[in-house]
Amino acid sequence: MTFVPFCGYYVFVASLQQRLPENVPGDFFVDSTCIDCDTCSQLAPAIFRDHGDQCSVYHQPDSEAETQLAMMALVACPTGSIGTNERHDAHLGIDAFPMLLEDNVYFCGFTSEDSFGAWSYLIVRPAGEGGNILIDSPRFASQLVKRIEAMGGVNRMLLTHKDDVAAHKLFRDRFNCERLMHADDGASRLGVEHVIRGEEPVQLDDDLLVIPTPGHTRGHVVFLYRNKFLFTGDHLAWSPARRTLTAFRSVSWYSWPEQTRSMEKLLSYRFEWVLPGHGDIHKDDAQTMHDHLARCVSWMKTV
Numbered sequence: 001m002t003f004v005p006f007c008g009y010y011v012f013v014a015s016l017q018q019r020l021p022e023n024v025p026g027d028f029f030v031d032s033t034c035i036d037c038d039t040c041s042q043l044a045p046a047i048f049r050d051h052g053d054q055c056s057v058y059h060q061p062d063s064e065a066e067t068q069l070a071m072m073a074l075v076a077c078p079t080g081s082i083g084t085n086e087r088h089d090a091h092l093g094i095d096a097f098p099m100l101l102e103d104n105v106y107f108c109g110f111t112s113e114d115s116f117g118a119w120s121y122l123i124v125r126p127a128g129e130g131g132n133i134l135i136d137s138p139r140f141a142s143q144l145v146k147r148i149e150a151m152g153g154v155n156r157m158l159l160t161h162k163d164d165v166a167a168h169k170l171f172r173d174r175f176n177c178e179r180l181m182h183a184d185d186g187a188s189r190l191g192v193e194h195v196i197r198g199e200e201p202v203q204l205d206d207d208l209l210v211i212p213t214p215g216h217t218r219g220h221v222v223f224l225y226r227n228k229f230l231f232t233g234d235h236l237a238w239s240p241a242r243r244t245l246t247a248f249r250s251v252s253w254y255s256w257p258e259q260t261r262s263m264e265k266l267l268s269y270r271f272e273w274v275l276p277g278h279g280d281i282h283k284d285d286a287q288t289m290h291d292h293l294a295r296c297v298s299w300m301k302t303v
């Protein structure tokens with residue numbers, strides 16, 4: 001991914017020669033380096049779509065708001081696969097991250113190819129309340145790092161599982177933050193400071209709980225914050241097609257029956273947001289979310 005500065009603007013250098021034929025004509029395009037992580041289609045669904053095993057532009061931005069969303073997707077793309085024919089101010093996308101979701105919880109953007117474009121999140125808290133928490137790892141991009149620093153840095157880094165650790169060591173070195181991860185996903189090998197073991201939930205702060213959820217990987221965990229935000233890694237996500245919560249059978253690397261059992265455990269918790277690494281975010285009232293989760297568990301038992 002290369003930005004070339006020009007008169008205070010930036011030209012995104014993408015491979016026009018590799019422009020996918022599925023793109024509609026016009027300014028924005030996706031090239032053949034796309035790894036189909038779906039970040040762009042989730043972030044800007046009015047512009048990008050998954051046309052099969054890659055994404056492409058199906059509607060060119062025709063307003064300032066849409067142009068900003070397309071630029072945010074361009075910045076968030078892990079592989080620099082989104083390009084433009086025209087010049088745009090890259091700060092339209094860069095300055096939008098971290099992007100506020102609700103309260104003090106942000107989506108970091110700037111996904112990393114090392115985690116296949118997994119989404120990461122930032123909880124912003126005063127130092128007196130324990131400081132900021134980074135959940136899973138974004139790309140270690142200088143623009144993002146500076147913005148996180150201006151928001152108070154990172155005091156703790158929580159890792160849901162081994163696939164989404166990406167630049168964890170660079171963030172650790174930059175912010176001197178403590179990392180947390182489950183032993184069964186190789187936490188010790190990665191040099192993680194706070195290693196979780198077993199299957200019992202661990203209360204980190206009054207309003208922050210670690211819940212082991214083996215299944216996708218053996219040491220997968222989810223994080224419940226304020227009984228409102230559930231950071232689910234690759235355990236649980238929203239399915240826009242089925243309009244309910246879902247899990248990914250084809251990438252349940254450790255054990256689908258275990259993942260089903262782990263999902264059932266989550267029925268005893270209350271939350272309003274599902275914030276995954278891969279798959280769609282969803283927000284609902286706690287009762288409706290519980291109903292969706294119960295439906296997901298029933299479905300998992302049939303697959």
Ligand code: SF4
Nearest residue numbers: 034035037038040077
């Ligand atoms: S964000 Fe980039 S890699 Fe991911 S689907 Fe879109 S174009 Fe492809």
